Amino acid sequence: MGVIGKRVAYYPGCSLEGAARAYDVSTRIVARELGLELDYLEDYNCCGAMESKNITFMGTLLLNARNMSLARKQGHDVIVAPCNGCSFSLQRAEYFLQTDSKIFERVNALLKEGGVDPLDKIPETYHILEWFYHEAGPQKVKEKTKRPLRGLKVANYYGCLYTRPHFYARTYSHAGGQSEEARPRRRETADDDEHPYYMNALLEAAGATSVEFEPMHTQCCGGPHSLSDEQVSEKFVMMILQTAKRNGADIIATECPLCHASLEMYRHRLMMKGVPDVDVPAAYFTQLLGLAFGYSANDVKLKDNLSDPLPVLKRLGLA
């Protein structure tokens, strides 16, 4: 505990200021309750998500380097992002900037040209879940819980990029069997790469029960293709929802706005088509923690969730 820091630069990313407002609002609530401080990154830009990197290599690095520079300007060594896509993009930039000095120099020169301070140091990026786990942890969550999520069976969905790839996320890789020394970029705060458990641990500390959800917990939702290759996304979401449902989940907990949107969108489509066992609603894990900390459904913006988890939560007396 205490590795990352209690006060960090907060990079919300574009969707948290719009369609995923509920995630932003509930994240702030949870951070405040856990005694952690988010310093909003002023005037940030889009990280390029999974899309821009397919079009332009240098351009995407620049987008992320600009945000890093803003964080440095605000006096931070650490950026946390609540989105898998954002934290992936920042970590990817971190990787290329760290491992290739030529790229680093070029990026700095271009930043300067664009009127942005060059990077004196490359800040580290963490997913917000990792930060909550390491700077507060299950114990603190337990202390703060006023209304335990008793009886709520949760499928904890981490999505693909939270622990992957190990080059960027600096998790341990089970493949390859390289020695410790061969993996200098591994970090001690990283979640388990194949069996992540931080979200399970936090929600269980708040009184919820996790259901069996492997291997779908890290299976891709088809998010990057959710608008351009609907067949693949629909199939992937179907597999995720059905696995959750058939293992008895009341709700799917998410930690990424893109996964969340993809699950909700395709859940609706699948239900319209009459596909069986896909009616599990989704909620951000921060919304669930917020409820456990005694906040109302309105406070954590449960009405924003298009998959409508309210009835389930009401039935269990949790909202």
Next chain:
Amino acid sequence: MAIHERSLVEPERIVRKERLVIDGVDVSGDWNLIILPRVINDYDLDFAKEIINSPDGKTITLCYQCSYCTASCPVHNYWDERYNPRHFIYLARLGLIDELQKRADVMWRCVSCHKCTHRCPKGVLVEEVLKVILRTMAKKGLIDEYPSKKFDKFFTESVLEYGRIEDGELLFGWIEKQGYNVVKDPILKKPIPFLGETPEWLKQLVMKPIKSMNISFLVLNAKHMLFHPRTKSWNKFKQVLRKVMQEEGALT
């Protein structure tokens, strides 16, 4: 005998003989399944060079064809077994362009989940390499505009313009690109979500906040659609971005 990765062999080259005698020895039974040989002589060795020279593609040289990437890949496992990252890497390194082209209809389907990269024991940045292969093919006119590329461009243009993206505009702008008749307001020329054509399932989904009287959510998103959120000090930086993209040949 079993043929692994059967999808890689043209069906007409797989022959099963009733009875097979080679050099006077009867080898029927287990050995009667044959893959007819073929001759390849149109290698394009410059193709791989271009991939190796890009910073996100250079790890292609490390690949030793173990196929761990393919075994992990959800698109290969759950969608189409013709989608085979190991094989694409093999073909790209040999420069077997026409074989790559034959698979152009599945090559773009990668969902960028990075399981392949994560699992590769050799440290190949597999997902990145595959995207560089696609990029290189597109640059040489070897592959048609495919849906995810169109979307990637559309997305990136929005980032370039404003510094930030906006979900609603992205969604409805994309729907318009798909050929639906989207209604726009006369002054700002922005799409109006509840009018015009939209796929039925999406229409229902967009109606949900109205039905649940979630007015603040609607107001917030309507405001963002009308006045696209933008990064303030963006203009100078935008020019640098444009310049870099021009150099890479990424702007068309």
